[in-house]
Amino acid sequence: MSGAATYTDWIAVDWGTTRLRAWAMGGDGSLRAEATSDDGMGGLARDAFEPALLRLIEPWLGAQPMPVLACGMVGSRQGWAEVPYAAAPCAPGGLQPTPTPTNDARLRVFIMPGVSQARPADVMRGEETQIAGFLAEEPGFDGVLCLPGTHTKWVQISAGEIVSFQTFMTGEMFQLLAEKSVLRHGVAKGDLDAEAFTEAISDTLSKPEHLARRLFAIRAQAVLDGLTPEAARGRLSGTLIGAELAAAKPYWLGQSIVVIGAPRLSAHYAAALESQGLTARLKDGGPLTRAGLHRAYATISETTS
Amino acid sequence: MSGAATYTDWIAVDWGTTRLRAWAMGGDGSLRAEATSDDGMGGLARDAFEPALLRLIEPWLGAQPMPVLACGMVGSRQGWAEVPYAAAPCAPGGLQPTPTPTNDARLRVFIMPGVSQARPADVMRGEETQIAGFLAEEPGFDGVLCLPGTHTKWVQISAGEIVSFQTFMTGEMFQLLAEKSVLRHGVAKGDLDAEAFTEAISDTLSKPEHLARRLFAIRAQAVLDGLTPEAARGRLSGTLIGAELAAAKPYWLGQSIVVIGAPRLSAHYAAALESQGLTARLKDGGPLTRAGLHRAYATISETTS
Numbered sequence: 001m002s003g004a005a006t007y008t009d010w011i012a013v014d015w016g017t018t019r020l021r022a023w024a025m026g027g028d029g030s031l032r033a034e035a036t037s038d039d040g041m042g043g044l045a046r047d048a049f050e051p052a053l054l055r056l057i058e059p060w061l062g063a064q065p066m067p068v069l070a071c072g073m074v075g076s077r078q079g080w081a082e083v084p085y086a087a088a089p090c091a092p093g094g095l096q097p098t099p100t101p102t103n104d105a106r107l108r109v110f111i112m113p114g115v116s117q118a119r120p121a122d123v124m125r126g127e128e129t130q131i132a133g134f135l136a137e138e139p140g141f142d143g144v145l146c147l148p149g150t151h152t153k154w155v156q157i158s159a160g161e162i163v164s165f166q167t168f169m170t171g172e173m174f175q176l177l178a179e180k181s182v183l184r185h186g187v188a189k190g191d192l193d194a195e196a197f198t199e200a201i202s203d204t205l206s207k208p209e210h211l212a213r214r215l216f217a218i219r220a221q222a223v224l225d226g227l228t229p230e231a232a233r234g235r236l237s238g239t240l241i242g243a244e245l246a247a248a249k250p251y252w253l254g255q256s257i258v259v260i261g262a263p264r265l266s267a268h269y270a271a272a273l274e275s276q277g278l279t280a281r282l283k284d285g286g287p288l289t290r291a292g293l294h295r296a297y298a299t300i301s302e303t304t305s
Numbered sequence: 306m307s308g309a310a311t312y313t314d315w316i317a318v319d320w321g322t323t324r325l326r327a328w329a330m331g332g333d334g335s336l337r338a339e340a341t342s343d344d345g346m347g348g349l350a351r352d353a354f355e356p357a358l359l360r361l362i363e364p365w366l367g368a369q370p371m372p373v374l375a376c377g378m379v380g381s382r383q384g385w386a387e388v389p390y391a392a393a394p395c396a397p398g399g400l401q402p403t404p405t406p407t408n409d410a411r412l413r414v415f416i417m418p419g420v421s422q423a424r425p426a427d428v429m430r431g432e433e434t435q436i437a438g439f440l441a442e443e444p445g446f447d448g449v450l451c452l453p454g455t456h457t458k459w460v461q462i463s464a465g466e467i468v469s470f471q472t473f474m475t476g477e478m479f480q481l482l483a484e485k486s487v488l489r490h491g492v493a494k495g496d497l498d499a500e501a502f503t504e505a506i507s508d509t510l511s512k513p514e515h516l517a518r519r520l521f522a523i524r525a526q527a528v529l530d531g532l533t534p535e536a537a538r539g540r541l542s543g544t545l546i547g548a549e550l551a552a553a554k555p556y557w558l559g560q561s562i563v564v565i566g567a568p569r570l571s572a573h574y575a576a577a578l579e580s581q582g583l584t585a586r587l588k589d590g591g592p593l594t595r596a597g598l599h600r601a602y603a604t605i606s607e608t609t610s
Contacts, residue, residue: 116529120525122522123525167525169517170517177478181481182474182477211513212474212552213473216427219428220421224426224428240517243517247517247518248518
């Protein structure tokens with residue numbers, strides 16, 4: 001199969017709990033097209049994964065079998081096929097994708113393993129691929145990666161390996177509190193007030209144990225003092241990220257930090273770290289996912305060509 | 306109107322965000338009947354309150370106007386009629402209910418005010434009535450009340466007054482995390498494991514800033530180590546109540562504590578306090594609400610008879 005004659009050489013897939021993202025890729029790792037749907041792992045029964053994938057990528061398929069490399073919750077127990085975790089410490093760049101049988105002969109699907117840690121018990125699925133992509137760019141990196149999201153990860157990297165990591169439910173708590181709790185009446189949907197955010201970071205870092213009290217105070221100040229929805233959103237975000245920073249302090253204190261994720265959320269983390277005197281570098285998560293999957297694509301191309 | 310000839314002398318109502326509870330009462334404060342519905346304040350438009358109340362209490366009404374004394378979120382901005390807060394410090398036993406106009410001439414509705422605190426900003430609606438009921442029984446009480454619920458209150462009482470109070474979103478966080486977050490897959494619906502609960506209380510009290518990490522660890526241990534759903538429920542409850550105790554320490558340390566609320570939840574708080582060497586007394590919340598409303602009924606009977 002000649003790369004020059006084929007529009008899509010392989011397909012990169014980031015398949016999380018709520019979203020399915022696919023990218024048509026060239027053999028050199030270049031991006032040629034992209035597509036997204038709401039067919040996240042969370043809403044799919046086991047036999048619904050292949051049809052959901054086909055709905056999204058069918059325009060990119062031809063007569064030849066198409067390699068599809070997928071990472072994320074698609075490899076979990078509730079996913080398309082359970083792919084066992086690799087145990088940390090481990091090199092994310094060396095993780096081997098697992099072939100997954102399909103009904104449609106045009107597909108050759110491979111799913112990346114996640115990474116687990118025994119003590120303290122922790123797991124990741126998807127972030128290991130972004131980290132592999134990051135380490136492909138910066139193989140000599142020694143320091144800490146912060147990957148904010150629904151379940152934010154702090155990861156210590158040394159000598160090309162994930163040495164240890166910790167997960168925080170900050171993103172999911174933010175979403176539940178902003179959208180489902182009594183706070184929903186007074187929290188803005190979009191922008192947050194930057195001053196309220198950094199003030200909440202600082203307050204919460206100094207007394208992190210006051211979390212549940214501070215949360216209700218957002219409601220009380222809205223009722224009594226007319227706290228604006230933007231300030232309430234800033235307070236909520238700053239309170240939760242501040243509590244996370246208090247717990248993750250051993251990870252970031254005096255370290256070189258790179259924040260990997262969606263640009264807007266990453267900027268909040270960078271602002272929070274900056275308020276503590278740290279300068280973090282920001283990297284967009286999407287390109288790193290593709291770079292990590294491209295590394296895995298190279299290994300399967302070698303073994304099958 | 307002679308009390309002896311009438312089955313119901315007045316009606317006590319506890320009208321919260323999610324539930325409506327009504328009790329048919331004798332003039333002496335005795336309970337004669339009760340009824341409950343899901344017509345909580347949260348689901349009702351302003352003109353839907355009177356019909357919802359009538360649906361529940363119509364069997365208790367006669368030809369004479371019936372005094373109805375209500376407390377809780379029914380008096381909030383989103384309620385039937387907004388009744389201003391009384392500012393703490395204040396004596397809950399002296400709070401005056403506000404008459405609320407009705408369309409049905411058989412009703413004479415009165416709504417209790419809530420209590421607010423300026424610094425730190427905080428509010429309560431409903432608990433002040435339970436506290437009034439408690440102080441009617443124990444007028445000389447000096448110490449701390451803990452009222453667990455969706456929004457748990459810690460209240461310092463002295464000389465018959467609410468001196469100060471703090472609200473924690475513990476109950477609402479527990480419900481959101483147990484039912485709506487990734488933890489829902491592994492958290493039992495009913496009983497919790499008592500050992501996992503007290504261990505989590507102790508862990509969280511010693512490092513309260515680790516909350517968001519500990520929460521995800523419940524998920525990770527379920528995936529990796531087969532943590533049972535009952536142990537997961539114990540860990541979740543213990544982690545959140547432990548974080549609350551860490552923040553509320555100035556309230557309970559070396560104090561005489563009374564826990565007022567639903568018996569099952571109150572027992573969890575008592576167990577948590579016991580693990581810290583404190584013996585708390587337990588009081589069921591329902592009878593205290595009725596006692597508090599009975600005190601208010603006495604004031605309106607005086608002014609109108």
